[in-house]
Amino acid sequence: MKIKGFLKDVTGASRVTKARLSAFEAASPVPDRTDPIADAAREWHPGRLDLVVTAVTPTGKTAKTLRLERADGKKLPIFYAGQYLVLDFALDGAVVSRPYSISSAPFEARLQEHPFAEITVRRPKSDGFIADFVNDCVKVGDAFTGLVGCGQFFYEPLRDAKQVVALAGGVGITPFAAMAKEIANGTLDMDLTILYGSVSSDDIVLKEALDAVSCERVRVVHVLSGDEPDWQGERGFLTAELIKKYSAPDTTYFICGPQAMYTFLREELKKLEVPARRVRFEVFGQAKDIAAFEGFPQEVKDKTFSITVRRGIREDVIPAKATESIVTALERAGIRIETGCRSGECGFCRTKVIAGSVFVCPENDGRRAADKDFGYVHACAAYPTSDLTIRIPIL
Ligand code: FES
Known part of the structure; x- marks a missing residue:
């Protein structure tokens, strides 16, 4: 059998080998430790940032806009218009996080001078503990940690109509x-x-x-x-x-x-x-009235259960109302759990249920199929319907 071009391929490969060997010989003996790809990845996804409030502006009669800049003055990470940021609040000895859609444009986060991101927070008509705090107490100079550029709510030209x-x-x-x-x-x-x-x-x-x-x-x-x-x-x-x-x-x-x-x-x-x-x-946050969702077991709606929370070798037992998410119960007890969207989408609050039963909000069930099979829930979208034992990461 004759293989067309066989010899040409073999000699071609040897030419490449020679070129590589001479490149090795010409290379500096000092190892090149630069890693531009990792540097770019770190710049675009820097994790939690130190942020400072640089302006607080009333917006209409019911809301305020907070302007946030990085404490080190650098540009904020690249994000899409429509995404949100997560701010951490240290209140009464506990740290709670809240997601806010970014109301400023991505180009404003990459300005040469004072790049910023803004959020606009409205005072809710009822039960708005954090929103009230933002409207009443946050002032210029206050510092927070936060995660910028989360969520799937943005225009994608390959998918969306113009x-x-x-x-x-x-x-x-x-x-x-x-x-x-x-x-x-x-x-x-x-x-x-x-x-x-x-x-x-x-x-x-x-x-x-x-x-x-x-x-x-x-x-x-x-x-x-x-x-x-x-x-x-x-x-x-x-x-x-x-x-x-x-x-x-x-x-x-x-x-x-x-x-x-x-x-x-x-x-x-x-x-x-x-x-x-x-x-x-866009995800809408934790369900306001979980008992109104189809499938919620009405017989437990007024009950309070206990959750055994395992973090490493530590174990705490906390109370939890059936109509409050596991995240809310943990935060009320001062136990830190990572959260992002608080709507079951991002998976930051992924939690293993070791024993007991939960109701998962059907509107906010963003779990992977494998997580469902292996007993994981997103704690912001899961509600106890019996005493529980859960495992969460140590923070
Ligand atoms: S905080 Fe995003 S899934 Fe729970």
Whole structure:
């Protein structure tokens, strides 16, 4: 059998070998310890950073925007418009973390002078311990640790249509403010129409910032559901009819707002027969009323269980209400657990359940199939339905 080009291949290989040998001979005897790839990876994914608050600005009547810069003055890691950061709060001897969508644009985090990221935090109508703290107590000069650039809620041109309609409610406008700024800066190639639902004009967050970046590719439509006689814009809710009015034939929908809005919008988009691949939901945090979810065992809803928490050789026993996530029970007991999204998505709070049973919020069940099989839960989305024994990493 004759193999075509065989000799040429063999001699070709020997030429490469010779070239390599002469390169070795010419090389410096001092080992090259530089590792540009690892350096780039460290710069882009530096882990937790020391951050300082450099400005606190009221945003509308109900929210504040915090500007954060790195304590060492360096640029922040690269992130996508729509992603969030995680801030750690040391309160009453315990460290708790909260995710916040970044409301400033990625290009602002890479400025030569004073690169920054901003978050906008609204005072909730009830039970907003951390949000109240941010609104009442945080001031310029305060220091935090934080993780910048997390989450999957960003525009991906290979997956999403160029025409994007954002459906926002309340402080859910923040990721879209980041996208709008990035588009206006010419560093994000998409067309964005934001349908922003608020009860009253006083509730509108980041209005000036959105007005400032409105342009041919960024359109902001305010929709008021409250009774405001002088209001000139759209009224009512983000109904199928209204969404259709502002949609192109091929549109991707991005949704961010309170939990109740998601349920409503799912039905409205169903009426428009929007395929699932064209709808992106931002995670909405821990479920407000877990007992209202289908499948939650109602007989345990008023019960308090005990959780045996194993960290290495240490074991603590803490109380846990059936309607509070395992993360909440741990933080209440002063036990640190890593968290990011607090919505079951990121897996930071992955926890092994050794004994006992839990209810996992079906909306927030972001576990891998193997984790389900081997008894792992995401503690921010899991609720005890019996006494438990769990294992978490030592922090
Ligand atoms: S904090 Fe992200 S999955 Fe629990």
